Amino acid sequence: MEATWPQGTRILLHLAFDGAAFAGWQVQPGQRTVQGEVEAALSRLLDRPVRVQASGRTDAGVHALHLPAHFDLPRPFQGRALHRGLNALLPEDCLCRRLEPVAPDFHARYDARGKLYRYRILNRPERPLFRRRRVLWEPRPLAVEAMAACLAPLVGRHDFASFCAADADTETTEREVVAARLLRRGDELHLEVAGSGFLKHMVRAIAGTALEVGLGRLPAEAMAAILSARDRSAAGPTARACGLWLVEVTYDPERLEAWRAHPGDE
CATH class of the missing domain: 3.30.70.660 (Pseudouridine synthase I, catalytic domain, C-terminal subdomain)
Structure with a gap:
């Protein structure tokens, strides 16, 4: 049986996206952004508000083969179901390649080397x-x-x-x-x-x-x-x-x- 990750587990997402139709990573009012799409998909899947912290920002039109971002699980969830469910809800120009639990003090931005x-x-x-x-x-x-x-x-x-x-x-x-x-x-x-x-x-x-x-x-x-x-x-x-x-x-x-x-x- 697959393990269920407990509430509060910090999850590292490995994202990729075609940036052509995005106004960059960061949430902006009235704009379609990668962060906005990822947070909307996670919030819908987990039925809780979710905020995601990325390793950095990208400008409008910039693409990514690998952009890490982390969030904290608002409720217990199975890892494989989380991955499948997230990709099912993300738009076709954004993909979570994989995800993994990390240490509670891990930070996608500040720990990047x-x-x-x-x-x-x-x-x-x-x-x-x-x-x-x-x-x-x-x-x-x-x-x-x-x-x-x-x-x-x-x-x-x-x-x-x-x-x-x-x-x-x-x-x-x-x-x-x-x-x-x-x-x-x-x-x-x-x-x-x-x-x-x-x-x-x-x-x-x-x-x-x-x-x-x-x-x-x-x-x-x-x-x-x-x-x-x-x-x-x-x-x-x-x-x-x-x-x-x-x-x-x-x-x-x-x-x-x-x-x-x-x-x-x-």
């Missing part, structure tokens, strides 16, 4: 049809080697103010990037950045700046000077949200070290 983001660029003359809301389309030729080279200065602990949204609410703009690289995947370029934490629009600003390099508007060597400027106006534009994917959030320091050597191989 690292995140891996991927920015997908479709680089071909023909515009996308089925991928149009999942990649950034750039039909012009790109200097791929220069784009890859420009990412090197980002690795390490730096002040990333040049890549932070002006309206970001943060105590410090210092962050650590453990790996940054550009991969070719068929007709797509995948710009991957792994780090212990990220600022608002940081990866999209990095992608937008790398695209300026790829289009020949900036030399690859400019990235170091842009980083040192600590001025958002020094960097390139913020790339569109549709190309950004949150690939993984880790709570394991060893996983962060693996990204340092080979980000995004898996």
